[in-house]
Amino acid sequence: MSEGLFLTLEGIDGAGKSSHLDAMEALFKAQGRTVVRTREPGGTPLAETLRGLILEQPMDPLTESLLVFAARRDHIVQVIEPALARGDLVLCDRFTDATFAYQGAGRGFDAAVLSTLEQWAQGGRAQGLLQPHITLWFDLAPETAAERLAGARVPDKFEAQPVEFFRRVALGYADRAAADAQRFIRIDASQARDQVWQQIETALVARGALNAGTAR
Numbered sequence: 486m487s488e489g490l491f492l493t494l495e496g497i498d499g500a501g502k503s504s505h506l507d508a509m510e511a512l513f514k515a516q517g518r519t520v521v522r523t524r525e526p527g528g529t530p531l532a533e534t535l536r537g538l539i540l541e542q543p544m545d546p547l548t549e550s551l552l553v554f555a556a557r558r559d560h561i562v563q564v565i566e567p568a569l570a571r572g573d574l575v576l577c578d579r580f581t582d583a584t585f586a587y588q589g590a591g592r593g594f595d596a597a598v599l600s601t602l603e604q605w606a607q608g609g610r611a612q613g614l615l616q617p618h619i620t621l622w623f624d625l626a627p628e629t630a631a632e633r634l635a636g637a638r639v640p641d642k643f644e645a646q647p648v649e650f651f652r653r654v655a656l657g658y659a660d661r662a663a664a665d666a667q668r669f670i671r672i673d674a675s676q677a678r679d680q681v682w683q684q685i686e687t688a689l690v691a692r693g694a695l696n697a698g699t700a701r
């Protein structure tokens with residue numbers, strides 16, 4: 486059995502993460518991996534219920550952070566840890582970097598409190614704090630993301646935030662990436678879809694997560 490691999494996708498709303506999830510899942514499956522595709526907030530019935538509240542209800546940043554980590558804890562216990570223990574590949578649309586970027590940098594909530602919540606939700610394991618092995622960070626200017634999202638769908642609570650909010654979130658992601666350069670892979674998400682895909686494939690091959698020479 487191969488080792489479990491925890492791969493996350495991050496970036497501001499509209500950066501283009503979801504556009505590549507189907508192809509990534511298909512490619513990993515074609516290479517013989519069992520893929521558990523999931524998302525945050527969400528991934529379990531309880532966490533999906535909390536997602537609905539987090540994305541639609543106005544609330545203060547501490548309440549939002551507590552709900553995000555409650556959803557995450559359930560997701561970790563019910564889905565992520567069992568999948569990694571089986572040797573599966575967990576392909577997760579957002580994880581804790583989003584909390585530091587959105588609740589921390591975006592909303593201005595205390596990063597030290599977020600770190601404590603992170604320890605509670607992701608700690609308590611013999612191997613230490615649960616973290617993704619690889620994080621693909623879709624880096625895109627907030628103005629471009631807003632243009633892409635305009636008219637694409639009905640905005641949720643976060644998508645309805647002004648561009649200044651997303652400038653702070655983008656800086657939050659840049660800080661996270663700088664602090665953990667081994668884990669983060671920066672994807673230039675301003676490029677056309679095919680070129681973005683090329684970057685993803687090249688990066689995953691370079692990190693040993695994919696075998697070389699597999700076409701989309």
Ligand SMILES: Nc1ncnc2c1ncn2[C@@H]1O[C@H](COP(=O)(O)OP(=O)(O)OP(=O)(O)O)[C@@H](O)[C@H]1O
Pocket residue numbers: 496497498499500501502503504505633634637644674675676677678679681
């Ligand atoms: N490289 C690209 N060039 C132009 N438009 C793109 C590109 N990638 C995605 N899009 C479009 O941008 C919009 C946002 O893409 P997508 O839903 O994949 O972003 P996302 O990062 O998953 O957003 P969210 O986190 O808010 O769900 C969609 O309308 C999509 O078709």
Ligand SMILES: Cc1cn([C@H]2C[C@H](O)[C@@H](COP(=O)(O)O)O2)c(=O)[nH]c1=O
Pocket residue numbers: 498524525526540553578579580581583584585587588643644
């Ligand atoms: C995990 C996580 C997410 N968010 C925000 C970021 C997005 O605006 C939404 C999720 O929507 P998506 O279309 O699935 O990307 O939730 C957050 O604020 N904090 C988090 O920890």
